Amino acid sequence: MSEPITINLTDFSLPLWDELPDIDVYMDQLVTIVERYLQPLSANGIPFKPLTPSMVNNYVKLKLIPKPIKKRYSRKHIARIIVITILKQVFDIPSIQQSIDLQTENTNSKDAYNLFCQYLHESLHAFSTQGETIIFNNPETDIAPIRWACITIVSKLFTECALTTTLNTINNKEMATQHD
16 A cells, blocks of 8 residues: 655645735845745745746746835835746746736736635645645636636645655655665
């Protein structure tokens, strides 16, 4: 019988808008803050692409985030970069841009970010607690893409963890066989 695959993300949740720093920060602080918030996603042996200053500069050039004011980044920047960094694990930049545009077209940045956090948390919880049967109610049409994006991200995280766990198990068995 095989070991169950576990990912310790049940307690993970992104900080909501009001929990993000309300002071403007410089680039190095921005990168550190985002990395700290997303660190639990990397802690499960899952490769998670890190954020770099050059990536942030590219996001500004691509107009994914607004230009910093006097080289300082606001709460809005932090929230957007968290979302972009997570979405980039699965989606390309044009798809991310469309998702952000769709969400912010229908609501303000605070509500759009908090909704993303909620859907990511719900998806993590569903995958962590429901075993093989996962049921999602159909969301309203205008927010469906962001909900499905969160489900896709969590599915990718669990798939990568399952692959890593399976490969480690196979490697451990092979090493044990070689030592016998």
